[in-house]
Amino acid sequence: MSLPLSSSPIRCLIVDDEPLAHQVLKQFIAQTPGLVLGGQCRHAMEAHDHLRQHPVDLLFLDIEMPLITGLHFLRTLPTPPQTILTTAYREYAYEGFELNVLDYLLKPFSYERFAKAVARYQPPAAALAPAEPEGHLLLKEQGSLLKVPHRDILYVEGCKDYVKVVTSAKTYLHHETMKGMVELLGAPFVRVHRSFIVAAAHLKLLQPEQVVLSTGEEIPVGQSYKADLLTFFKK
Structure with missing residues (x-):
């Protein structure tokens, strides 16, 4: 797969309460050039604390989790990272896309399907330097x-x-x-x-x-x- 051009690795965060999901995503991230694992969280509260100290570029987010659902968590973020939802439930697809997620991965998903979702990532636009005043x-x-x-x-x-x-x-x-x-x-x-x-x-x-x-x-x-x-x- 080819990722959009980026000057630095894409930092990823996994937020999921299932150990198997962490194992699969961690493996897929490791075998994808340009992706690096920036952290792993078991629930939304843990992810909230992580993001305050360690901003990431790409979020792999489960929906059904204890205490706070992934969708509710996403709504609380003032500037959420680009997000790919990972879930076993089809019924949240429409709600997910209303939140401008990159993709919606239904578990279990293949590496090919994972790669297709990641290819939707777009590097943030570089901040434009203010133009120097003309002499x-x-x-x-x-x-x-x-x-x-x-x-x-x-x-x-x-x-x-x-x-x-x-x-x-x-x-x-x-x-x-x-x-x-x-x-x-x-x-x-x-x-x-x-x-x-x-x-x-x-x-x-x-x-x-x-x-x-x-x-x-x-x-x-x-x-x-x-x-x-x-x-x-x-x-």
Whole structure:
């Protein structure tokens, strides 16, 4: 059988009051790659205490047990593991599937039927890392502040106390030094000349005296910047 791809073993918990059921499930888990036995409990109260200290991924749960039935126990769990019901009673099937169980195994069941049930397991979706905020420049435009994303900038050209910020759509004049622009723009940009900073994403060709951008524009390369620029291209 093939399990869904998971970065770590699937931890299983057996909850059943029958010793024979434990023996069978323990054997089936042991012979299934990707499954590991995380615990064995004889009744729901024991399972409740186990889960508080040892979370599991997959629960093999009997229904008819002393004190609390498996279905009642499942309803009490705020975030239950993915669950496969194991029982000798057919009449609980509908109620079980209302609780979104993966499968309903009728005892006695074969390894093939066990494997089919386990194959329904789905690894939990990985938590998405929060996206890093997109870099941008704030430029003055007709008395207002304009937000220009870094991705739109092709290059920056120094003009004494000002710089020209060149995008594919427009050129902006901004009161800032080249040194200040290097600090503002950061890693996505590389200085190639005392008067030019280019967007790394738009660098296409490195030639002896210039770089060519993806737009076809040619930017001169200063002698003192060649070594760093060559290192950048090699990376």
